[in-house]
Amino acid sequence: MELKFLDSKSSSLSEKAALVARTKSSPFSSFEHSVGVKFSQEFSSCRGVFTKASYLSSNGTFMPKRAISSVDKEKTAAENYFYQISTNGPGSSLFSRNIGVLDACDDEYGGVVVDPDRLPVNPDAFAPMLQFSLSHWKMKGKKGIWLKLPLERSELVPVAVKEGFEYHHAERGYVMLTYWIPGGPCMLPSNATHQVGVGGFVINDKNEVLVVQEKFYAPSFADVWKIPTGFILESEEIYTGAVREVKEETGVDTEFVEVIAFRHAHNLDFDKSDLFFVCMLKPLSAQIKVDDLEIQAAKWMPLVEFVAQPLIQEDGLFKKIIDICIARLGKHYCGLLPRQVVSKFDDRPSCLYYNVLDTGNVNCNGN
Missing domain, CATH: 3.40.630.30 (Gcn5-related N-acetyltransferase (GNAT))
Structure with a gap:
């Protein structure tokens, strides 16, 4: 069975009436009044358009439910359809139904x-x-x-x-x-083109870095100690994501300090681009409780030992990140802090990350 729409523009009334006449021998012959469809609209920006049918009488005369003005004709010209059912038998039939947008x-x-x-x-x-x-x-x-x-x-x-x-x-x-x-x-x-990741560089007063070894890794990363990393969640801020990831992987509570740097890479997982933000965090606790699902081990590692790892020394990206973090510890580098701002474009609060060189800032002088 095939459903065909017959546009009122392409079919004359006589043609429609001829088609109606053939319904007498069709499975739909019980419809005493086959239908020529004229639609009245009930539409708003969030509601559908529902069709109401006008009828051809049993003698073939077109009997609209109400007169159609020239304005109505313009509004409904593209919406006046007969519904023709093509069957496996010798003929076709017309029928109507309320079909809405x-x-x-x-x-x-x-x-x-x-x-x-x-x-x-x-x-x-x-x-x-x-x-x-x-x-x-x-x-x-x-x-x-x-x-x-x-x-x-x-x-x-x-x-x-x-x-x-x-x-x-x-x-x-x-x-x-x-x-x-x-x-x-x-x-x-x-669709969204990027995934966003964070890494937490956590260093305590003993100059020890909080590091982890992951359970699942490429062979080249065997025995490598790295900073805790992960993806931020939907509608999560960068700084809260970094604090959460460190807590989940190591059990250590931290406080966000600054975004130190970020990396932009392309064609990674699922061919998406990737933004990775390195955040400096201040530890608020010291006891480690490893997440058994993702992490093999975690510990506090002396900074000099962490930097001396072959992977850090041989990888340009990792080495540069550590150099920046060390410069920040020496107050020779200023990272980015989030500030809440509201834009008139959407009237929504958002975080703008930037740094302000303040000569009175004891944590960072940028020199």
Whole structure:
């Protein structure tokens, strides 16, 4: 069985009436009044458009539920459809059903964000609604369509892909698909391009560095002692992520001092770029409690012994990071401190990391 939309622009009334006449011999002949569809809209930025049908009477006369003004004709021109069912038998039939535009909100860039909480459960119901919605949004001059399908609606993914939607990104509980309506290159923003990591350089009053050996490592890192590192969590600040990672891996409480440096690398895990922030932290406790899931061992290691490791001496990146940290300990280098700022672009607080050379700062003189 095949569902076809018959646009009112492409089919004359007589053609529709002829098609209606053939329903007498179809499985749908119980429909005494086959339907010519005229839609009335109930639409706001976050509500769907629901269709209401006007009828062809049994003698073939078109009987609209209400008169259609010239304005109505303009509004509904792209939305007047008959639904033709092609069967394996000798003929086709027309029938009507209430098909609505998927519930969605307009975004600020001329696009549409479909409401994931109001999606049809049945893929067979979703398919015609999606087709009709795309036609409606095209007529309205919309651009990008964002379709978020929760895990419990995963059976709708093949339907959307068949209609031309593309994968954008996925999380544990959903997959996001997009559709670009205008011709030319897609202008929708791509998925997140970076992952963000942190490392905590923790040194105590005895000039000992808090170091770890990880359980899972490349052969070249065997027997290497390194600073605690990890990825920051979603919506987590850099400085709180560094403090958390040190606590999780070693059990040591710390206080954030400064961002000492950061590295930018490309084409790493999943071909993503990587930002890695090295943070200097002040220890607030000394007792070590190792995280058995990730860490093989942890200890306080004399700074000179830590620096003397072959990997540190032979690796340009590691050696430079340690040189910067030592310069900071000698107050010859100033790192970056977070300051809370609010931008008028989004009216949200955020952290801006920068340093201010202050001659009265006893911790850093920058000389």
